[in-house]
Amino acid sequence: xxxxxxxxxxxxxxxxxxxxxxxxxxxxxxxxxxxxxxxxxxxxxxxxxxxxxxxxxxxxxxxxxxxxxxxxxxxxxxxxxxxxxxxxxxxxxxxxxxxxxxxxxxxxxxxxxxxxxxxxxxxxxxxxxxxxxxxxxxxxxxxxxxxxxxxxxxxxxxxxxxxxxxxxxxxxxxxxxxxxxxxxxxxxxxxxxxxxxxxxxxxxxxxxxxxxxxxxxxxxxxxxxxxxxxxxxxxxxxxxxxxxxxxxxxxxxxxxxxxxxxxxxxxxxxxxxxxxxxxxxxxxxxxxxxxxxxxxxxxxxxxxxxxxxxxxxxxxxxxxxxxxxxxxxxxxxxxxxxxxxxxxxxxxxxxxxxxxxxxxxxxxxxxxxxxxxxxxxxxxxxxxxxxxxxxxxxxxxxxxxxxxxxxxxxxxxxxxxxxxxxxxxxxxxxxxxxxxxxxxxxxxxxxxxxxxxxxxxxxxxxxxxxxxxxxxxxxxxxxxxxxxxxxxxxxxxxxxxxxxxxxxxxxxxxxxxxxxxxxxxxxxxxxxxxxxxxxxxxxxxxxxxxxxxxxxxxxxxxxxxxxxxxxxxxxxxxxxxxxxxxxxxxxxxxxxxxxxxxxxxxxxxxxxxxxxxxxxxxxxxxxxxxxxxxxxxxxxxxxxxxxxxxxxxxxxxxxxxxxxxxxxxxxxxxxxxxxxxxxx
Amino acid sequence: xxxxxxxxxxxxxxxxxxxxxxxxxxxxxxxxxxxxxxxxxxxxxxxxxxxxxxxxxxxxxxxxxxxxxxxxxxxxxxxxxxxxxxxxxxxxxxxxxxxxxxxxxxxxxxxxxxxxxxxxxxxxxxxxxxxxxxxxxxxxxxxxxxxxxxxxxxxxxxxxxxxxxxxxxxxxxxxxxxxxxxxxxxxxxxxxxxxxxxxxxxxxxxxxxxxxxxxxxxxxxxxxxxxxxxxxxxxxxxxxxxxxxxxxxxxxxxxxxxxxxxxxxxxxxxxxxxxxxxxxxxxxxxxxxxxxxxxxxx
Numbered sequence: 001x002x003x004x005x006x007x008x009x010x011x012x013x014x015x016x017x018x019x020x021x022x023x024x025x026x027x028x029x030x031x032x033x034x035x036x037x038x039x040x041x042x043x044x045x046x047x048x049x050x051x052x053x054x055x056x057x058x059x060x061x062x063x064x065x066x067x068x069x070x071x072x073x074x075x076x077x078x079x080x081x082x083x084x085x086x087x088x089x090x091x092x093x094x095x096x097x098x099x100x101x102x103x104x105x106x107x108x109x110x111x112x113x114x115x116x117x118x119x120x121x122x123x124x125x126x127x128x129x130x131x132x133x134x135x136x137x138x139x140x141x142x143x144x145x146x147x148x149x150x151x152x153x154x155x156x157x158x159x160x161x162x163x164x165x166x167x168x169x170x171x172x173x174x175x176x177x178x179x180x181x182x183x184x185x186x187x188x189x190x191x192x193x194x195x196x197x198x199x200x201x202x203x204x205x206x207x208x209x210x211x212x213x214x215x216x217x218x219x220x221x222x223x224x225x226x227x228x229x230x231x232x233x234x235x236x237x238x239x240x241x242x243x244x245x246x247x248x249x250x251x252x253x254x255x256x257x258x259x260x261x262x263x264x265x266x267x268x269x270x271x272x273x274x275x276x277x278x279x280x281x282x283x284x285x286x287x288x289x290x291x292x293x294x295x296x297x298x299x300x301x302x303x304x305x306x307x308x309x310x311x312x313x314x315x316x317x318x319x320x321x322x323x324x325x326x327x328x329x330x331x332x333x334x335x336x337x338x339x340x341x342x343x344x345x346x347x348x349x350x351x352x353x354x355x356x357x358x359x360x361x362x363x364x365x366x367x368x369x370x371x372x373x374x375x376x377x378x379x380x381x382x383x384x385x386x387x388x389x390x391x392x393x394x395x396x397x398x399x400x401x402x403x404x405x406x407x408x409x410x411x412x413x414x415x416x417x418x419x420x421x422x423x424x425x426x427x428x429x430x431x432x433x434x435x436x437x438x439x440x441x442x443x444x445x446x447x448x449x450x451x452x453x454x455x456x457x458x459x460x461x462x463x464x465x466x467x468x469x470x471x472x473x474x475x476x477x478x479x480x481x482x483x484x485x486x487x488x489x490x491x492x493x494x495x496x497x498x499x500x501x502x503x504x505x506x507x508x509x510x511x512x513x514x515x516x517x518x519x520x521x522x523x524x525x526x527x528x529x530x531x532x533x534x535x536x537x538x539x540x541x542x543x544x545x546x547x548x549x550x551x552x553x554x555x556x557x558x559x560x561x562x563x564x565x566x567x568x569x570x571x572x573x574x575x576x577x578x579x580x581x582x583x584x585x586x587x588x589x590x591x592x593x594x595x596x597x598x599x600x601x602x603x604x605x606x607x608x609x610x611x612x613x614x615x616x617x618x619x620x621x622x623x624x625x626x627x628x629x630x631x632x633x634x635x636x637x638x639x640x641x642x643x644x645x646x647x648x649x650x651x652x653x654x655x656x657x658x659x660x661x662x663x664x665x666x667x668x669x670x671x672x673x674x675x676x677x678x679x680x
Numbered sequence: 681x682x683x684x685x686x687x688x689x690x691x692x693x694x695x696x697x698x699x700x701x702x703x704x705x706x707x708x709x710x711x712x713x714x715x716x717x718x719x720x721x722x723x724x725x726x727x728x729x730x731x732x733x734x735x736x737x738x739x740x741x742x743x744x745x746x747x748x749x750x751x752x753x754x755x756x757x758x759x760x761x762x763x764x765x766x767x768x769x770x771x772x773x774x775x776x777x778x779x780x781x782x783x784x785x786x787x788x789x790x791x792x793x794x795x796x797x798x799x800x801x802x803x804x805x806x807x808x809x810x811x812x813x814x815x816x817x818x819x820x821x822x823x824x825x826x827x828x829x830x831x832x833x834x835x836x837x838x839x840x841x842x843x844x845x846x847x848x849x850x851x852x853x854x855x856x857x858x859x860x861x862x863x864x865x866x867x868x869x870x871x872x873x874x875x876x877x878x879x880x881x882x883x884x885x886x887x888x889x890x891x892x893x894x895x896x897x898x899x900x901x902x903x904x905x906x907x908x909x910x911x912x913x914x915x916x917x918x919x920x921x922x923x924x925x926x927x928x929x930x931x932x933x934x935x936x937x938x939x940x941x942x943x944x945x946x947x948x949x950x951x952x953x954x955x956x957x958x959x960x961x962x963x964x965x966x967x968x969x970x971x972x973x974x975x976x977x978x
Contacts (some may be wrong), residue, residue: 030922031910036776036785036901037871038914038921040935041928052924 002655005076012071019063023056055673062670069663077655093130094147094186096177097121097158100170100195102138103557103610105163109225110196117194117220118158127151133180134158137173138166139558139607147180165557165586165606168201174625178211194220197621199614205624213627219618230319231257231266231284231310232611238306238323239298240553243543244330245363248295253308253321255292257284258613268292272306298327303553303601305588319611322587322603324553330365331546334382338390338418340370348389348416351521351529355538364542376400383409383546389416389520392427401431405512410545415483416520433491433507433514437484442497450478450526451498460494462540472536477528479503482519513545555589555604558582566594572604728752762805763822763860766793766832767851768839769868771813772916775841777959778900785896788959789867790836792894796865801829806862809835812850813842819854822862844916847872851880855887867894869901870943871916878946891952895943899960901936904929 004010099118105111118134125132127149134145134157144157170193177191191211195201197219211217235254242249251270257263265281282290298304304325311319333356337349344350349368357366369378371390379385379400387393390413393401401411413432415424421436429435442451452475458467466472474495484501491507497518506515519525521534528534555561563569563580570576572587583589583604593599731740731751744752774786783791793809800807806822809832818835820828847868854864864884870877870893884891899905906925913920940956947954 029908031906031908033906033910033912034776034915035912036773036869036898036915038912038917038919039871040932040939041912041921041923052927 002077004072005078007075009071009074009076012074013068015067015071016064018067019060023060055676059670059673062666062673066663066666066670069659069666073656073659073663077659092186093125093188093190094132094181094184095121095125095130095188095190095192096133096135096147096180097154098141098173098177098191098193098195099134099136099144099158099161100138100168100173100193100197100201101136101161101163101166102168102195102198102201103163103165103606104168104196104198104201104613105222106165107196107224107613110222111161111163113222114163114194115159115161117192117222118161119155121192121194121220122151122155122158125151131184131186133177135173135177135180136161137169137176138164139169140166141169141173141176143176143180147184164584165610167607167609168195168198169204170195170197170201170621171205174211174217174621175209178215181215182212189215190218191215192218192220193621194222196222196224196613197615197618198610198612199616200609200612202616202621205621207624209625210627211625215626217622217626219622221615221618223615224613230259231255231263232319232608233308233310233321234289234608234611236308236321236323236605236608238308238321238554239325240323242298242325242327243363243546244299244301244327246297246299246361247363248297249325250293250295251306251308251323251325252291252293253310254289255282255284255310255319256289256611257286258611260286262286267311269309269311270294270296270306271309272296272304274305277306298325301327301329303598305601305603319608320586321608322605324588324601324603326553326601328546330363331384331542332382333364333366333384333386333542333546334374334378335366335368335386335388336371336374336390336393337368337388338371339388339416345523348414348418348520348522349386351534352386352388352414352538355529355535356542358535363539379404384412384542385409386412386414386542388414389418389522391415391419392423398427398431402509405431405514406510408511410512410542411514412541412545413514413516414520415516415518416522416525417481418520419483421483431509431514433488433505433516434485434502435487437486439481440484440501442480442482442499448478450480451482452476452478453495453503454498455500456495457493460492462537462544463494465536465540466533472533474533474537476533477526477531479519479526479528481525485518515541515545553601553603555583555602557584557586557604557606559604561589561591561602561604563591564593564599567599568592568596728754762800763808763862764796764800764805765808765810765822765854765858765862765864766796767810767812767854767864767866767868768793768836769813769845769847769866769870770811770817770839770842771845771869771871772841772843773845773869773871774896776898776901776915778898778905779960782898783959784841785869785898785959786839786841788957789894789896790839792867792896792957793865794833794836797829797832801826807832810850810854811835811839812847814844814846814849816850816853817842822860841915845869845872848876848880851877852883855880855883855889858884858887858889861888862890864889864891865894866891867896869897870895874939874942874946877943878950881947881952882950885950885952891947891950893943893947893952893954895940895954895956896959897956899958902958904932904936 097118099114101114105114122132129149130151131147131149132145132151132154133143133147134154135141136144145154148154174191174193181189181191189212232255233253234256236252238251239249253268255266255268263284265283267279267281269279270277277296278294280292280294282292284290292308294308304327305322306325307320307322309320335349335353335356337347339346339348341347353366353368356362356364367378367382371387371393374393374397376396376399379397380403382404385401385404405411411431413428415436417439419436421438424432425435442449454475456463456466456474458464463474466474479497482497482501482503485505488502488505491502491505493502493505495504497503502518504515504517506513519528521529523529560580560582561569568576568578568591569580570590570592571583572585572589583602586604586606589602589604590598591600591602728741728744729752731753735753739753741752741754744750768786768789770786774789775784777784797807797809801824804824806824807829808822809818809820810816811818818839820832820835847870851866866881881891881893904925906923906929909922909924911920911922944954944956
């Protein structure tokens with residue numbers, strides 16, 4: 001059975017009238033004339049006229065077909081299996097029970113009501129005659145029980161329903177239920193949705209699909225027993241990974257009061273490692289929100305699990321945001337100078353070293369070495385290696401740099417006058433983001449003797465701090481000399497000189513990143529070191545290169561938490577899981593390695609949007625997804641517009657291509673016949 | 681009096697200036713290349729012309745030389761007793777013309793016949809006229825009198841296209857009635873069965889007549905210049921035929937070519953002179969072309 005994804009294009013079939021009309025308007029107007037004798041064309045005249053009429057008729061048919069096929073192509077036809085073709089069983093009633101087990105269903109009285117309604121939905125079916133399925137959703141919908149006639153199994157699954165912490169996603173759940181019923185041969189097809197129908201859970205519906213016409217929807221709204229609503233967290237932010245730099249970090253939550261009464265002096269408490277660190281109180285008007293911000297210096301290396309909780313009163317379970325600010329020790333930076341000198345300003349590493357460690361509070365642990373004296377051990381100990389005007393290195397050291405990048409470290413190239421292109425390209429071919437060609441002296445069109453940085457990629461983490469106005473002018477540094485690059489196809493150019501040549505590039509190598517600035521930090525080459533943006537630029541670059549190895553600490557309910565090989569996972573309830581699995585309950589999940597030593601702490605949070613108790617009217621949902629009898633077939637049919645279309649594009653893409661090829665053949669035939677058809 | 685519409689005096693004067701008449705022989709229509717077997721009773725003085733080297737000395741008029749001290753040659757008009765029959769087809773198909781401003785084939789044929797009749801009268805030849813379609817409509821026996829020329833020209837002027845063409849029948853009828861050898865000039869579009877026409881012409885040849893055939897065709901018939909779908913009505917039969925000219929044109933021209941070839945070859949087979957004339961071409965060009973052609977044949 002052929003259906004169309006864009007059936008409105010079939011209106012273009014009216015265009016078939018166009019070639020007929022054009023033929024009618026442009027047809028030969030017959031003249032009348034006398035002639036001395038008809039003896040010379042009596043024999044051929046009839047044949048010619050007959051041929052002409054036949055060809056013209058054939059031409060009209062061809063043109064009409066071309067128009068029709070064009071309309072069909074734009075309507076995106078696809079083959080749809082007839083209902084019931086693959087139906088394994090027949091049933092009087094096929095009912096899919098969709099149970100909401102999202103975080104909002106944890107409210108008082110709702111879990112019990114959910115089970116009761118689900119059981120009632122199965123009880124009304126006839127055993128052995130009707131079939132049923134159970135879908136539960138907290139975030140992504142999952143089929144707990146597929147369509148089947150064993151109602152006892154379905155009821156058992158209904159009794160096991162328990163609210164989770166995920167978000168409400170009504171559209172996806174209904175779509176899933178509609179797909180289950182598609183192709184089922186049953187006298188009645190029903191979907192029973194049991195939910196508190198939070199408005200935020202319906203926002204994902206864009207109105208671009210509807211259920212099939214023969215599917216009826218029954219909505220069973222549930223309301224919590226308690227009418228009082230506590231203030232809850234609706235949005236939160238906390239750092240995931242930090243560098244131990246002694247700087248305070250910001251932790252913030254936005255608290256909403258969804259109740260109809262004002263909330264006065266609600267306590268918002270920051271707890272670190274299980275101990276209360278700070279409490280702030282906020283008052284929120286009905287329906288309003290308030291932001292609460294904490295600043296804390298994380299000075300302990302390693303995991304810093306913490307939480308921000310909001311509780312309206314004693315004895316109430318408040319809304320909690322969990323985080324783990326994993327603090328990294330100072331970033332070990334190895335600065336290799338290719339041009340060591342007793343004169344500090346002649347040393348290629350002088351300005352860089354001063355910028356990296358301007359004082360004791362620097363987040364970087366800097367070690368400066370002459371390039372020829374570096375060892376593999378020193379590179380292995382570093383997180384970032386800076387090659388300041390280093391042209392070549394011994395092979396073992398290059399191997400160590402490769403290893404560093406494979407484990408997520410970074411290498412920063414700053415080639416200068418000490419570098420020879422051939423030697424550099426040969427030595428760092430597998431590490432550098434590009435090759436060097438030659439040193440260029442800046443000759444900008446403006447007549448100045450130096451180029452500026454242009455076309456900076458402000459979306460890159462290194463430069464995003466400079467994107468706001470008055471946050472550093474990267475055009476101030478002037479570059480008198482710089483290296484011309486080649487083989488940059490696989491690299492990302494972060495900034496260019498005024499002549500369009502790459503100035504700063506990066507390229508991922510293994511888990512790490514190699515970055516290069518094509519002009520050494522040298523007074524003869526540029527004045528970058530004298531500009532105020534130099535220090536933040538360098539710090540941002542080193543943080544970017546070093547933190548790439550940082551591990552994610554924040555997860556949501558439903559996410560699968562990574563686990564080291566042979567390690568175990570301990571959930572907030574204290575249960576130990578031997579393998580990685582999806583987090584369910586919000587809280588801290590502690591991973592241990594195969595030796596039983598603590599490895600990592602994950603902070604898992606539920607869906608904060610679930611705190612919003614505003615509900616959508618069931619009638620609104622019903623009106624949106626149920627198709628009115630007589631509504632155009634295929635127009636917004638869930639079965640035809642979503643899964644079927646997607647399947648059609650893969651399976652029945654052939655039909656579309658056949659039509660396209662047919663159109664091509666017809667067009668060529670039309671051209672051939674049209675050219676041969678006599679116009680007079 | 682002959683009306684200018686039929687007898688074009690400019691044409692006649694131009695042919696006259698070509699000094700054809702002195703070379704036309706009675707039987708071959710062209711003098712100068714051989715002597716006529718039909719020399720008449722008298723030779724009438726026509727004009728003087730200045731002597732030029734190569735002229736016969738016996739033709740020098742010595743009296744004039746005595747008076748003027750210059751050599752003049754006497755030129756004469758010769759008179760024969762050739763009987764010439766102008767047979768003009770006046771069937772319906774002869775009424776066709778493609779260009780509205782042009783001549784119908786019958787008008788064109790009438791002009792040719794008028795010119796030839798005028799020449800013959802000046803040549804002292806006897807000229808007769810026969811107009812026919814399916815049967816003989818007008819028959820004027822050959823006469824040499826000037827009044828007879830007027831009758832011929834008057835008959836030509838009044839000729840109107842008639843019914844269907846049946847060339848062979850009237851020609852056989854004419855051949856049966858002729859007692860005296862002469863020249864038969866058939867002016868027709870010959871839109872009939874070529875075999876029958878040739879058979880009729882052969883009838884004249886058996887009786888010792890010389891035959892000249894002018895096939896008069898309109899330029900529209902020769903080029904078939906139609907471009908749009910046209911419903912043609914046959915002038916003779918009235919039958920209507922729908923034609924797509926672009927497709928029909930090659931077929932038509934091929935058929936016409938075969939027909940003309942059949943006419944020309946048939947005439948050549950019975951030693952009759954054949955000339956196809958296009959009504960769009962000037963009359964004097966057609967006549968000059970013919971006379972030149974006839975003179976070459978000897």
